[in-house]
Amino acid sequence: MDFKLTEEQQMVKEMCRKFADNELAPKAAEYDKTHAFPWEHVKKLGEMGMMGVVYPEEYNGAGMDYVSYAIAVEELSRGCASTGVIVSAHNSLCLSPIFYFGTDDQKKKYLSKLCTGEWIGCFGLTEPSAGSDAAGTKTTAELKNGKWVLNGTKNFITNGGVANVAVAIAVTEKGIGHKGLTFFILENTMKGYSVGKSEDKLGICASSTTELIFDNCEIPEENILGKKGEGFKVAMHTLDGGRVGIAAQALGIAQAALDASAKYAKERVQFNAPIAKNQAIQWMIADMATEIEASRLLVYQAAQFLTEGHGDRRKASRYAAMAKLFASETSHRVTHKAIQIFGGYGYVKDYPVERFSRDARITEIYEGTSEIQRLVIASNVLGDY
Ligand code: CAA
Numbered sequence: 001m002d003f004k005l006t007e008e009q010q011m012v013k014e015m016c017r018k019f020a021d022n023e024l025a026p027k028a029a030e031y032d033k034t035h036a037f038p039w040e041h042v043k044k045l046g047e048m049g050m051m052g053v054v055y056p057e058e059y060n061g062a063g064m065d066y067v068s069y070a071i072a073v074e075e076l077s078r079g080c081a082s083t084g085v086i087v088s089a090h091n092s093l094c095l096s097p098i099f100y101f102g103t104d105d106q107k108k109k110y111l112s113k114l115c116t117g118e119w120i121g122c123f124g125l126t127e128p129s130a131g132s133d134a135a136g137t138k139t140t141a142e143l144k145n146g147k148w149v150l151n152g153t154k155n156f157i158t159n160g161g162v163a164n165v166a167v168a169i170a171v172t173e174k175g176i177g178h179k180g181l182t183f184f185i186l187e188n189t190m191k192g193y194s195v196g197k198s199e200d201k202l203g204i205c206a207s208s209t210t211e212l213i214f215d216n217c218e219i220p221e222e223n224i225l226g227k228k229g230e231g232f233k234v235a236m237h238t239l240d241g242g243r244v245g246i247a248a249q250a251l252g253i254a255q256a257a258l259d260a261s262a263k264y265a266k267e268r269v270q271f272n273a274p275i276a277k278n279q280a281i282q283w284m285i286a287d288m289a290t291e292i293e294a295s296r297l298l299v300y301q302a303a304q305f306l307t308e309g310h311g312d313r314r315k316a317s318r319y320a321a322m323a324k325l326f327a328s329e330t331s332h333r334v335t336h337k338a339i340q341i342f343g344g345y346g347y348v349k350d351y352p353v354e355r356f357s358r359d360a361r362i363t364e365i366y367e368g369t370s371e372i373q374r375l376v377i378a379s380n381v382l383g384d385y
Pocket of ligand 1: 089093123125126131132133134135156157158178232233234236237239240313317365366367368369372375376
């Protein structure tokens with residue numbers, strides 16, 4: 001067992017850390033306040049190869065492994081959690097299903113532009129009646145005169161308002177549950193495709209979260225993604241990767257909260273001494289640091305299982321769920337303690353920890369709630385009985 005990062009992983013860590021410290025962190029509060037999408041950052045991340053981290057160079061990807069990817073999302077999220085999820089949803093939720101289930105032509109056409117960040121991608125799974133129950137999809141797709149015609153509404157779609165390409169699931173055969181679902185690739189310029197309500201959120205305010213509306217949206221027959229009836233499996237496979245991305249985002253937010261708390265505890269003087277001299281503060285710092293380190297091991301291990309192959313589906317699934325569950329709940333606890341260490345200053349926007357706390361909260365919800373992660377882990381551990 002080797003806990004050392006490879007040269008490439010170390011390089012990605014340093015590159016993303018520098019970018020986060022110099023470019024993301026100084027502007028994160030402003031983006032949080034204005035809810036503006038950070039186009040300038042996304043453009044640069046495309047140039048840095050971070051919009052197609054694990055995909056082969058023949059599709060303009062950076063050809064790295066999943067641990068490098070997790071490190072990239074972690075470091076970027078340290079600087080700006082909104083940017084972290086923009087990168088994660090794009091890489092894990094849109095590019096991944098095209099890469100694993102797409103045809104050669106689809107990969108050439110879509111990945112080449114998505115990997116450079118010229119196009120942004122999103123993932124249309126969730127609907128008003130299909131949240132945790134991902135198979136509850138109501139959107140329909142019918143083949144008419146050589147075209148698929150989609151009708152329905154997706155909601156809570158990360159990158160929804162800015163995406164050029166969406167992969168989305170729809171019912172192609174009614175009455176047979178998850179076996180009647182199929183994935184498709186859509187472009188935002190296609191007839192009948194529009195962006196609906198934009199959500200006003202508690203945190204990750206600079207990321208776009210919207211509805212996608214398909215109103216007799218016509219797409220070419222060849223834009224089916226994977227096989228007819230296998231959409232649910234495409235969704236689950238995709239989420240195994242996505243959950244590692246969100247776990248890495250949670251880890252980055254928690255690390256940012258610990259760094260800020262340790263610095264503040266050494267500077268803030270009360271009763272004639274820095275508050276870091278108090279055992280109550282030291283214990284909080286110790287617990288925060290320990291839980292973050294445990295999260296990091298889980299996240300990198302889950303990423304390593306993705307690199308070793310989605311082949312062992314149960315293993316990739318179980319460890320991705322464990323990493324997301326633990327890292328997101330750690331991020332919640334750590335950011336809560338960070339506000340406590342900052343006291344009144346933690347509750348106001350002059351310091352970043354209230355934002356960290358708001359940003360952390362969603363990591364326990366999207367790409368499967370903590371309850372769904374526990375369900376996946378338990379069914380994986382218990383097997384059939
Ligand atoms: N990979 C591939 N196939 C898988 C799989 C995986 N990880 N997990 C399950 N499957 C397959 C099973 O083999 C089974 O196939 P067969 O029917 O051929 O046997 C099929 O899928 C059904 O499996 P289960 O019976 O285990 O499914 P279930 O209905 O009991 O449980 C669930 C499914 C785990 C609850 C699932 O619905 C789930 O993960 N729900 C949460 C959805 C979610 O995460 N939503 C988040 C939305 S995306 C988002 O937030 C995006 C964003 O913008 C940030």
